[in-house]
Amino acid sequence: MKTKLTELLNIQYPIIQGAMAWVSDGKLAGAVSAAGGAGTIAAGGRSAQWLKEQIEVARSITDKPFGVNIMLMADNCDEIVDVVCEAKVAYATLGAGNPVPYFEKLHNAGVKVIPVIPNVKLAKRVADKGADALIIEGMEAGGHIGKLTTMALMTQVIPEVNIPVVVAGGIAEGRGLAAALVMGAAGVQMGTRFYASEECSAHINAKTRIVEATDTDTVVTGALHGHAVRGIQNQMTNKYLALEKEGVSEGELEKIVVGTSRKAPVEGDVEWGFVQAGQSLTVIKKIDTCDEIITSIVEDAKKALNGVQQYI
Ligand SMILES: Cc1cc2nc3c(=O)[nH]c(=O)nc-3n(C[C@H](O)[C@H](O)[C@H](O)COP(=O)(O)O)c2cc1C
Structure with a gap:
């Protein structure tokens, strides 16, 4: 080509x-x-x-x-x-x-x-x-x-x-x-x-999470504070988004996500780390x-x- x-x-x-x-x-x-x-x-x-x-x-x-x-x-x-x-x-x-x-x-x-x-x-x-x-x-x-x-x-x-x-x-x-x-x-x-x-x-747990995920499985954290990040929904994102809805401060929210972009692919923790991924997952x-x-x-x-x- x-x-x-x-x-x-x-x-x-x-x-x-x-x-x-x-x-x-x-x-x-x-x-x-x-x-x-x-x-x-x-x-x-x-x-x-x-x-x-x-x-x-x-x-x-x-x-x-x-x-x-x-x-x-x-x-x-x-x-x-x-x-x-x-x-x-x-x-x-x-x-x-x-x-x-x-x-x-x-x-x-x-x-x-x-x-x-x-x-x-x-x-x-x-x-x-x-x-x-x-x-x-x-x-x-x-x-x-x-x-x-x-x-x-x-x-x-x-x-x-x-x-x-x-x-x-x-x-x-x-x-x-x-x-x-x-x-x-x-x-x-x-x-x-x-x-x-x-x-x-990347850790096999993170790769497997991507393979198993489908079209509606991603969420966006940080959108309210101008640093939106897309990845696969898990316990960490559930906690983050629930607290964001309650109006918790940016500093408190930051504590939940800090280090998570490393934790999933390097340590394999796909619940409290963040498997960042795009929306086209079903394929x-x-x-x-x-x-x-x-x-x-x-x-x-x-x-x-x-x-x-x-x-x-
Ligand atoms: C896990 C992950 C980490 C990323 N880190 C970076 C980065 O460090 N720098 C950057 O410019 N883009 C980064 N991106 C964006 C990608 O380079 C690419 O543009 C994006 O993944 C394209 O969308 P797709 O995931 O739907 O293919 C990252 C994407 C993912 C999935």
């Missing part, structure tokens, strides 16, 4: 594995890139040393391009940017803050910059400032989310910018990729589908290898694209 994204990143298929804090490491990113997609190591919450090691892990698996996600609000953000520049990974995705001040440094190191964007205004701004591509992420996605849906973002952002747009949020199989391409996107980014992959290092029926995931998505996307010819 050839799109502006495959050309930009020099990859075979227009599929990025979205960064997932505490979930996507060098092993997962390497496996996705080896399978022809683009794997992303999540640096959020991690040390610069950990990132260096994971870049080596990915390079031991594949010589194909992979990237790193930089959490701009992290205290060690500048250190992480330095590691990314020294290692000269193919691209950096940037979220949770203003990415523009980092463009020049990353570009000088030969790293493509791909900010994650929640609305048209910011999309135009990063495109004007020289982003190589951008990711729009709808509120169907797992993890931290914005306010707009994937369809509303595709409809409104894609016609407004001249750089490749990657679509994320609720895409988990081939028809989603086909739909994004039909909307004018250059590719997709998927997180949850790769969480439930063989090569993902994730088992734990597949990254190669199986990518191959089936590409095949199904081609079938879907061929199928729509009949309407012309």
Whole structure:
């Protein structure tokens, strides 16, 4: 498959594995890139040393391009940017803050910059400032989310910018990729589908929870206080949402969620940790290898694209 994204990143298929804090490491990113997609190591919450090691892990698996996600609000953000520049990974995705001040440094190191964007205004701004591509992420996605849906973002952002747009949020199989391409996107980014992959290092309890979950099983915590996070309902989210309804203070609510994004994937506690995941869960029926995931998505996307010819 050839799109502006495959050309930009020099990859075979227009599929990025979205960064997932505490979930996507060098092993997962390497496996996705080896399978022809683009794997992303999540640096959020991690040390610069950990990132260096994971870049080596990915390079031991594949010589194909992979990237790193930089959490701009992290205290060690500048250190992480330095590691990314020294290692000269193919691209950096940037979220949770203003990415523009980092463009020049990353570009000088030969790293493509791909900010994650929640609305048209910011999309135009990063495109004007020289982003190589951008990711729009709808509120169907797992993890931290914005306010707009994937369809509303595709409809409104894609016609407004001249750089490749990657679509994320609720895409988990081939028809989603086909739909994004039909909307004018250059590719997709998927997180949850790769969480439930063989090569993902997350605890089996968390991966199993994703496989067992269905369409209505996710909830959003933190929406009232401007840091909405989507994941699978459990005892922790029940407690959080009940207290939120009672009007408990932000500080008290924060105590319930702190550390939970690590607790599920690392320790395997899927009741008091948070299995962050997107809404498209019913189609994730088992734990597949990254190669199986990518191959089936590409095949199904081609079938879907061929199928729509009949309407012309
Ligand atoms: C467990 C989890 C952790 C995530 N962590 C990050 C992160 O650290 N940085 C980031 O930019 N996006 C993060 N995301 C968002 C993903 O990169 C991706 O955009 C999202 O999963 C796409 O929606 P989907 O889950 O429906 O595929 C995370 C998503 C999940 C499921």
